[in-house]
Amino acid sequence: MMARSIPEDSGAIRSRVVKQTGPRTGRGKAASSRNARKHGLRSKDVLIPGESPEEFEDLLQELAGDLRPVGAVEEGLVELITSSMWRLRRARRIETSIYMFRYSQLYPDGEGSQEAHVTEEKALGFEYVGAAGNIETLLRYETTIQRSMFRALDRLKDMQSARVTDLEPIEVLQK
Secondary structure: OOOOOHHHHHHHHHHHHHHOOOOOOHHHHHHHOOHHHOOOOOOOOOOOOOOOHHHHHHHHHHHHHHHOOOHHHHHHHHHHHHHHHHHHHHHHHHHHHHHHHHHHHHOOOOOOOOOOOOOHHHHHHHHHHHHOOOHHHHHHHHHHHHHHHHHHHHHHHHHHHHHHHHHHHHHHHHO
16 A cells, blocks of 8 residues: 555645635625524524514513613523524424334324324424434424523523612611
């Protein structure tokens, strides 16, 4: 077996690197920018097509009422908590749809199922199976989202406690 010379090796590496630079055209860049939105668990956009902006806004308002943020930072934390809760709800829908999709493959005519036709959840499951591959990936996403949500909740609680603690001496002096 002949050893390759260094210039040949570096040329091969250079050619592979050139091939791995990602999309170059506007169309390719636009397509790759949507990669994280295939299942919507890592998307920068909170809502994916088919989800209701009104329902998201309702959840945000409900959490803002419950958590009573004061100031931009606390409001940002409530938004992060809301988007995390929204993504966790989506993850549960995806998990259900994966099982429904697999079940419908076993019983394509509805035999053994309570319904003859599987709803839109089948389509969602199909999308997720194609995008992420398996339940283990979904569970990793869920865990990451939960950690983010709980960190934001803890940070919000800490900020609110500090704010209350800062106000107590003033209230005592005024009495």
